[in-house]
Amino acid sequence: MSENYVVIMAGGRGERFWPESRLNRPKHLLPIVGEDPMLRQALDRIKGLVPDARILILTNVDQVDAIRGMCPELPAENIVAEPVGRDTAPAVGLAALLVEQRDPHGVFVILPSDHVVHDAAGFRCVLTKAFDLASQGDHLVTIGIEATHPATGYGYIEKGPVMLDSSGVAKGFGVERFVEKPDLATAKAYVESGRFLWNAGIFVWSVQSIHAAMARYHPSLAQGLARIREAVRGGKELGEVLASEYPQLDRISIDYAVMEKASNAVVIPSEFDWDDVGEWPAIERHSDKDESGNLLRGLALAVDSRDNIVYNDGGRVTALLGVEDLIVVHTADATLVCPRSKAQEIKNVLKELRDREETRRFL
Amino acid sequence: MSENYVVIMAGGRGERFWPESRLNRPKHLLPIVGEDPMLRQALDRIKGLVPDARILILTNVDQVDAIRGMCPELPAENIVAEPVGRDTAPAVGLAALLVEQRDPHGVFVILPSDHVVHDAAGFRCVLTKAFDLASQGDHLVTIGIEATHPATGYGYIEKGPVMLDSSGVAKGFGVERFVEKPDLATAKAYVESGRFLWNAGIFVWSVQSIHAAMARYHPSLAQGLARIREAVRGGKELGEVLASEYPQLDRISIDYAVMEKASNAVVIPSEFDWDDVGEWPAIERHSDKDESGNLLRGLALAVDSRDNIVYNDGGRVTALLGVEDLIVVHTADATLVCPRSKAQEIKNVLKELRDREETRRFL
Secondary structure (H helix, E strand, O other): OOOEEEEEEOOOOOOOOOOOOEOOEOHHHOOOOOOOOHHHHHHHHOEOOEOHHHEEEEEEOOOHHHHHHHOOOOOHHHEEEEOOOOOHHHHHHHHHHHHHHHOOOOEEEEEEOOOEOOOHHHHHHHHHHHHHHHHHOOOEEEEEEEOOOOOOOOOEEEEEEEEEOOOOOEEEEEEEEEEOOOOHHHHHHHHHHOOEEEEEEEEEEEHHHHHHHHHHHOHHHHHHHHHHHHHHHOOOOHHHHHHHHHHHOOOOOHHHHHHOOOOOEEEEEEOOOOEOOOOHHHHHHHOOOOOOOOEEEOEEEEEOOEOOEEEEOOOOEEEEEOOEOEEEEEOOOEEEEEEHHHHHHHHHHHHHHHHOHHHHHHO | OOOEEEEEEOOOOOOOOOOOOEOOEOHHHOOOOOOOOHHHHHHHHOEOOEOHHHEEEEEEOOOHHHHHHHOOOOOHHHEEEEOOOOOHHHHHHHHHHHHHHHOOOOEEEEEEOOOEOOOHHHHHHHHHHHHHHHHOOOOEEEEEEEOOOOOOOOOEEEEEEEEEOOOOOEEEEEEEEEEOOOOHHHHHHHHHHOOEEEEEEEEEEEHHHHHHHHHHHOHHHHHHHHHHHHHHHOOOOHHHHHHHHHHHOOOOOHHHHHHOOOOOEEEEEEOOOOEOOOOHHHHHHHOOOOOOOOEEEOEEEEEOOEOOEEEEOOOOEEEEEOOEOEEEEEOOOEEEEEEHHHHHHHHHHHHHHHHOHHHHHHO
């Protein structure tokens, strides 16, 4: 009987939620939506699904202490730092090694750390189904969210043939293809077709299945991971091995490296609410507004103002007077003001902050 | 020979420069324009005009310690607190009493504490002329600024007949009338006529002349001031006398109580630069802008943004992205965002701050 594991990916850097998020205080460490940090919410959401000792978190060296403090119920060694970020495929490979150390037949789910899901019970139910499916055969299981609107900010998964269990119940669907973020017309066609699901970045597979898929579809990565495995088996300390080997792994996403090529991908359509809250305007979907359409988080006044988003993170006040459609984020040492329509261009602000010696400390 | 005194009025409360200014940290205690607090600049501007011991500052109880700290060269007793604000006429009456205690024949100038004048030498030169004129006869001397544009934010003074000295040089002009802030068309007509000057709120007179004028034009105020004078002469401590008597004085401006009625008002037209910097957009007149027309004070980035005013007061950063014509003021605990055109409505923000229990501390 294989054991089930959860591996939460918490290695991101904060960019799109600047100035609330910073390089070393990214979205998953902040309560961008809700009262607790997004990672803490992610952890609470899966409580009971597996024992705490089988929950691992992958992060980077700058965040490992903060995350250990935030997740005291997890064994300290379950919070593992990548020495450098190499995108998701090497991280999945590392996760597979960590699970393999604990159970060579283990099955694990890869979970993002910064998404919003209110329906925790529905979420756990789907993951339970996915664990079952992944433990029953050589499947690369992914979760597809029923697309409720033609979102242009998400990738989509086109369903293939249905997979029935012995009682004739659908266990999942084959994957026809993964598609990148579409334009609006394409997204509308996807939603109307009924065949497309949002790609939530949630994957479930056994150690053996993902190792085999990597060996087949991206052998250079599999070889790099094998070097790490052998060095650790030979008695070397994991951190030291990662420091020398991990930076040499290919920088590539798991979607590109494996999922888009794999013939054994399976998608489970799911109806829990899901939102990756990718930029400031997304917090509107999870917050109440005043009668003038202003979302005011923290202490804020909106005088003669409408349809603004204000985000204060502490004992501060923000006052708007006669403005509309703005995002105003006010932290202890930094304030951002931009129209809602420019939220995706915050990277341009970060670029300028980086370019100037005296503003780099605000990154 | 009469002695000349300077009395600086520094009793205002901060409203129009919120959140940089606060009730107890008004504009004159802040470096709204320039590197030093406006009051400190006012003091430095008149250095050498009279000895330090003859400079007095009128303020309120909440600011007296801060001002003593800011003006260490002045005797502590020269910084006097009104127990309550009663507008400018009672303050002028109190100033007259304070000067009279030191020299019953003294001549004094009433100076605002929060105006911008770069031409300090020209300023002192005009005040010297005004002291001479006020010491030579029963004149209520005021300074009128040559109007360089049709400002609608200032009061105006219409010049009357010229007053020539024995050599035929103009010493000043009679005052035809004082007028309130005009509309733009009226202001244009004023400037074109060449007969109107801006009312800078600067007055010079002898103790005797202002006492006589108050007794004549506003006797109830003169009587109240007389009670204060008698009580102090009788040996009572000034602060105690003020605490009981000052709140009973009429709340009225010196313009209404005396100047608009007086037949002995004299105006000296002056050409030094002068700006009362009454609201945020006024700081533009004293600051450099970037190539996109943004005034960025403190650490600020303006990405894809133009014609904004950003004011940071400390080691903070403000980032604008894709906005224009905004005022953004960012202090440690408060941020204001409003269009430049709404700067005069900041009082509406203060009203809301006052109305809510949890925001009153930001006033």
